[in-house]
Amino acid sequence: MIRQAERTDKEQISNLYRMLVPNSKKRDVLEEQIEIIKNDPKNFLLVYEEEGEILGTITLNICLQALHGRSPYGVVENIIVHENHRGKKVNRNLYTMLKNIVDL
Structure with a gap:
């Protein structure tokens, strides 16, 4: 199942981000920030979950710009997929969900 991240996903998301940037001293996943993203109509933190385990994440930020009008x-x-679940189309499914959220 693909869904928006919840506050309670903090630890699993943090573990995935540790795989993405293992030596980062700045990595700090906050429940409050997950909630802010969830409630912002222009920002999305999606998770791919199977049987209660989050296997992947993807973040989409919609930005304004002046080059092409509005x-x-x-x-x-x-974008991260758990190292034990790579090659199982988790990433592709996350991208497909993004296309359903916005007109890319």
Whole structure:
């Protein structure tokens, strides 16, 4: 199942981010920030979950710009799939969900 991240996902998301940036001293996943992202209509932190385990995440930020009138653009980042579940189309499913959320 793909869904927006919840506050209670903090530890599992933090563990995935540790795989993404293992030596980062700045990594600090906050429950409050997850909640802010969830409630912001222009920002998305999606998780891919199976049987209660979060196997992947993807972040989408919708940004304003002046180059193309009122057309925004999106920044996709913090894409991570648990190292034991890579090659199982988790990433592709996350991208497909992004396309359903916004018109990319």
